[in-house]
Amino acid sequence: MSVLFLGIFMKIFKPNFYFKNIFSVTAEFCKHNGIKALLLDADNTLCIYHTDYAVDGVLSWMEKMQNEGIKLYILSNSKPKRLKRFANNVNLPYFYMSLKPLPFKILKAIKKLGFKRKDVALVGDQYFTDILGGKLAGIKTIWLDYIQIEESKSFKFKRKIENKLKKKLKRSDV
Numbered sequence: 001m002s003v004l005f006l007g008i009f010m011k012i013f014k015p016n017f018y019f020k021n022i023f024s025v026t027a028e029f030c031k032h033n034g035i036k037a038l039l040l041d042a043d044n045t046l047c048i049y050h051t052d053y054a055v056d057g058v059l060s061w062m063e064k065m066q067n068e069g070i071k072l073y074i075l076s077n078s079k080p081k082r083l084k085r086f087a088n089n090v091n092l093p094y095f096y097m098s099l100k101p102l103p104f105k106i107l108k109a110i111k112k113l114g115f116k117r118k119d120v121a122l123v124g125d126q127y128f129t130d131i132l133g134g135k136l137a138g139i140k141t142i143w144l145d146y147i148q149i150e151e152s153k154s155f156k157f158k159r160k161i162e163n164k165l166k167k168k169l170k171r172s173d174v
């Protein structure tokens with residue numbers, strides 16, 4: 001993929017915000033940007049890839065956000081059984097097999113929850129599923145660095161492209 005192509009692509013589908021991790025997404029930040037609800041990716045956003053428990057600090061982050069009135073939901077491409085285990089552990093409502101980057105299930109979730117698109121942001125670590133999906137659904141997007149690099153070759157390839165894209169972005173929390 002040429003650098004020029006990536007540059008053009010990023011101009012069209014630039015994430016609204018790019019942070020190091022979930023802890024930079026504060027209630028104050030959300031309120032300042034008109035965000036009432038977050039659709040959260042699970043793997044490598046809240047937990048290590050395909051594990052059932054959130055990484056340290058995430059549960060207290062969730063509690064703090066909810067106490068400040070920010071609504072939280074899990075929206076993942078994972079299969080129902082596994083996602084249910086994770087979502088139950090963090091005690092959040094969830095949408096499974098959301099087929100990101102396709103926008104249809106994202107839009108369906110927003111409608112079901114009774115929000116307007118402008119009120120919602122999608123948070124995730126993968127550009128070509130989370131960010132692209134959020135962009136295609138016409139909602140705000142918050143891109144995070146992944147928690148831990150995956151071992152598979154296909155993932156390593158994706159991460160390599162993402163790293164190139166990140167070089168064109170300025171982190172919103174520094």
Ligand SMILES: [Mg+2]
Pocket residue numbers: 041042043044045124125126
């Ligand atoms: Mg992910």
